[in-house]
Amino acid sequence: MSERFVVLTGGPGSGKSTLVEELEEAGFARSDEAGRGVIRDQMAIGGPGLPWKDPDLFAELMLSWELRSYGLAASSGLVFFDRGVPDIVGYLRLEGRPVPAHVMEAARAFRYHRRVFVAPPWPEIYRRDEERRQSLEVAERTHASMVETYREFGYELVELPRVPVEERVRFVLDALDRG
Template structure:
């Protein structure tokens, strides 16, 4: 059984907050590649930003996700990932038509159950790293809802409950 658990889904759906709760509870967590990349690119004046060069951003997210998996190998117990290689491969495939899900994501599996945060308009917000609107976030969510099962994952939708209740739900489901 794979101990790498993906928390993915709609932007602004509470994923990062949930990961922080897992960290508080002593579990290993891996921050979202996209946010780290955006911060670095903004600081360095780079162009691998989703709103400037989407394919370059997705390729960079793939590289970061692969590196994150390597680092996570040495962590004991459950390791919770804020998004995954599948998210980045899905984005690249959507933008370019490259078969990234099969060639890049399938050979690097995560736990069979993937938890998706559904759209949650009441908590959605933008910030310097998340500039897209809720409509774009919902479109991405719907794409991931289709792409994860294509790779054989069981999608579990996170309930819209408190952070502690969400964490309990995930741990109970695992």
């Protein structure tokens, strides 16, 4: 099953979600990014599970979101994930927070395709918004943390080129065909 689950990761504002949306337009199943989803939900209810209020609670809510997304994807064919469980490990490390044993276990147990696509920092397209409050410098550090974390979990990293989204779609599909 895990070979059908393809992760796109990297720092915020590097075109991951746009690429996942374009892959969905091409007919593939996808997951929604946990971080943005949790932030949107918590802001709507005035909840405390926000990265700028309670990073540990935010991480737990993202873990729950990712595990549910993984389970829902089990009945689909090829699924593109806008981040995966290891991203939570990378996030906690980036924030200088301890990584609970159950989060490490989830990252080991819930596996994805061996090739993980990494969107590099892309200053020309980076934009802050209500949910993305990080600076470009933090986005670059996030990218580095995700690269280190996915490598630690044994994934083969494939850097996405900084090209228009249609070309990124072709790049991803070609890389999966070769793998």
